[in-house]
Structures are given as C-alpha cells and as structure tokens.
Amino acid sequence: MKFSVKLDRDILILKLDEERSFLEQKEEVEKYLLGMKSFLTNGNVRFGYEGCDLSFDEELELCTIADKAFGYEVNFVHKKMPPREMTRHMGGNGEKLVRKVYGTVKPGEVIVSDGDILVLGDVNPTGELKAAGDIFVIGNLRGVAHAGCSGDEGAVIYAMHMNPVMVKIAEKIGFVPSNTGDNLNGLAQITDGEIKVKLV
Numbered sequence: 350m351k352f353s354v355k356l357d358r359d360i361l362i363l364k365l366d367e368e369r370s371f372l373e374q375k376e377e378v379e380k381y382l383l384g385m386k387s388f389l390t391n392g393n394v395r396f397g398y399e400g401c402d403l404s405f406d407e408e409l410e411l412c413t414i415a416d417k418a419f420g421y422e423v424n425f426v427h428k429k430m431p432p433r434e435m436t437r438h439m440g441g442n443g444e445k446l447v448r449k450v451y452g453t454v455k456p457g458e459v460i461v462s463d464g465d466i467l468v469l470g471d472v473n474p475t476g477e478l479k480a481a482g483d484i485f486v487i488g489n490l491r492g493v494a495h496a497g498c499s500g501d502e503g504a505v506i507y508a509m510h511m512n513p514v515m516v517k518i519a520e521k522i523g524f525v526p527s528n529t530g531d532n533l534n535g536l537a538q539i540t541d542g543e544i545k546v547k548l549v
Contacts, residue, residue, distance in 0.1 A: 352381045357397075360426055363411075365401035374401075375410065382418035397426035409487065412509070446482070454478070454492065474514055480504070490535075493517070502539045511535025511548060518544055 353364045363382070366374050396415045403411065408428065446464025454476035460466055465482040468490075476492035478484050481499040483506070490508035495517040497504030502519040516523045516537045523537060523544025537546045 352378065354385070360395045360397045363396070363398045365398055367400045369401075371401060371403050371407045371410070375414075378411070379414045379417075382414055385418060395426055397428075403428070409509070412487065416510075448480075453488075472513075483507070486510075494537075496537075504538075506535075506537040508535050511537075511546065516544060516546065 352366075355362050355364070363378070365371070365378070371378075396412075396419070398411060446462075448460065448462035448464070448466050450460055450466065450468045450470065452470040454460060454468060454470070454472040456473045456475045458473075459477045459479065460468070462480045462482070464480065466478050466480040466484045468478065468484075468486045468488060471488040472478060472486055472490050472492040472494070474491045478486075478492070478494045478496075479498045480496050481501065481504075482496065483504050484494050484496045486494070486506075486508040488508075489510035490506075490513045492513060493515050494506045494508075494513055496506045497519040498517075500519050502521070504518050506516050506518065511525055511534065513525055516525070518537065518539050521539055521542075521544050523546060525535065525537075525546050525548075535546055535548045537544055539545075
C-alpha cells in the first residue's frame with residue numbers, strides 16, 4: 350500500500366495500512382515521513398494517524414519518527430492513554446489520580462496535580478509542572494518539573510526529550526547537562542541521595 354497524508358482541520362493525518370501491523374510497516378513509514386522533511390519548513394505541526402490500531406507504545410514510536418522527520422515542535426495527537434502500570438498513584442476506588450494535559454504547556458503556565466502529571470505535548474521553557482507523584486512528558490520538556498512535591502523521594506520525571514531548565518524531586522534539585530541536545534529520552538530519579546538523570 351502507498352502511504353498518504355491529509356490535512357484534517359489543523360492536524361496532519363498519516364494514513365496507515367490497516368491490513369498490516371505497525372511493526373510490519375514501521376520502516377516504510379519512517380522512510381516516507383523522512384522523505385517529507387521539506388514539506389514542513391518550520392517543523393511546527395499537529396500530527397496524527399488513522400487506518401491502523403496502535404498501542405500506546407507504538408504511538409510513542411510513531412511520535413519519535415515524526416520528531417525526526419519534522420523537528421521537535423511536533424504535537425502528536427495520541428488516541429491511547431498510557432498503561433495503568435505507568436502511573437503509581439491510583440485511588441483505591443479506581444479513580445485515576447493523574448492530570449492529563451493535551452498539547453503544549455504555555456509560557457508561564459503552571460500545572461499542579463495531587464497525583465501524577467501526564468503531558469501529551471511540549472513544556473515551554475517558562476512552563477512549570479508540580480506533581481505529588483510522577484511526571485511524564487511525551488514531548489519536549491524545556492521548563493521546570495517538580496515531582497514528589499509533597500516529599501515523595503521515590504517519584505520520577507520522564508521526558509521523551511529531556512532538556513529542562515531544572516528538575517526537582519521532593520526537596521532535591523538537579524540539572525541536565527546543556528551539551529546533550531534536546532533529542533534524548535531522559536529519566537530523572539533520586540539515587541544515592543541526589544538526582545541522577547539517565548539519558549538514552
């Protein structure tokens with residue numbers, strides 16, 4: 350099947366082959382999207398898909414491919430939520446203590462949660478996230494992230510692109526080296542009494 354894209358309102362939609370799994374067509378999708386690099390010169394786009402049912406992890410893979418093709422200003426339109434095991438802060442009655450943010454955290458905006466925070470988009474340099482639990486950014490973390498703000502030193506901060514002004518867990522403060530670029534997955538957590546950031 351030939352892949353195609355269409356513009357639906359303000360979302361660039363990729364048509365996937367519904368007869369094949371994402372794994373079977375992943376390499377072709379990557380080649381196709383990379384071939385479209387010149388189509389979007391400023392790399393600022395909302396991007397989604399149709400025609401194939403993807404898992405959350407597969408959506409993250411597609412988002413990564415789109416990042417490579419269009420730059421790091423891609424706002425990926427997710428259809429699936431993270432699996433329950435991604436969040437530790439679930440109420441006993443089944444209530445999900447996770448605040449979901451769709452799209453970009455704007456300059457100066459502060460997002461606060463009594464549980465986890467899940468951002469499906471980017472966090473601007475002057476944006477701030479404050480969570481009693483964990484923080485997940487499925488996009489570019491450029492602002493300030495404070496996990497475990499009620500004192501939980503077991504909280505973690507994950508970002509698909511880890512490039513924050515500052516990360517904080519409980520009362521500990523950490524920084525990410527400025528020479529790492531902004532295209533690396535990162536996980537920040539307290540190890541041996543201080544915040545360690547693992548970049549992959």
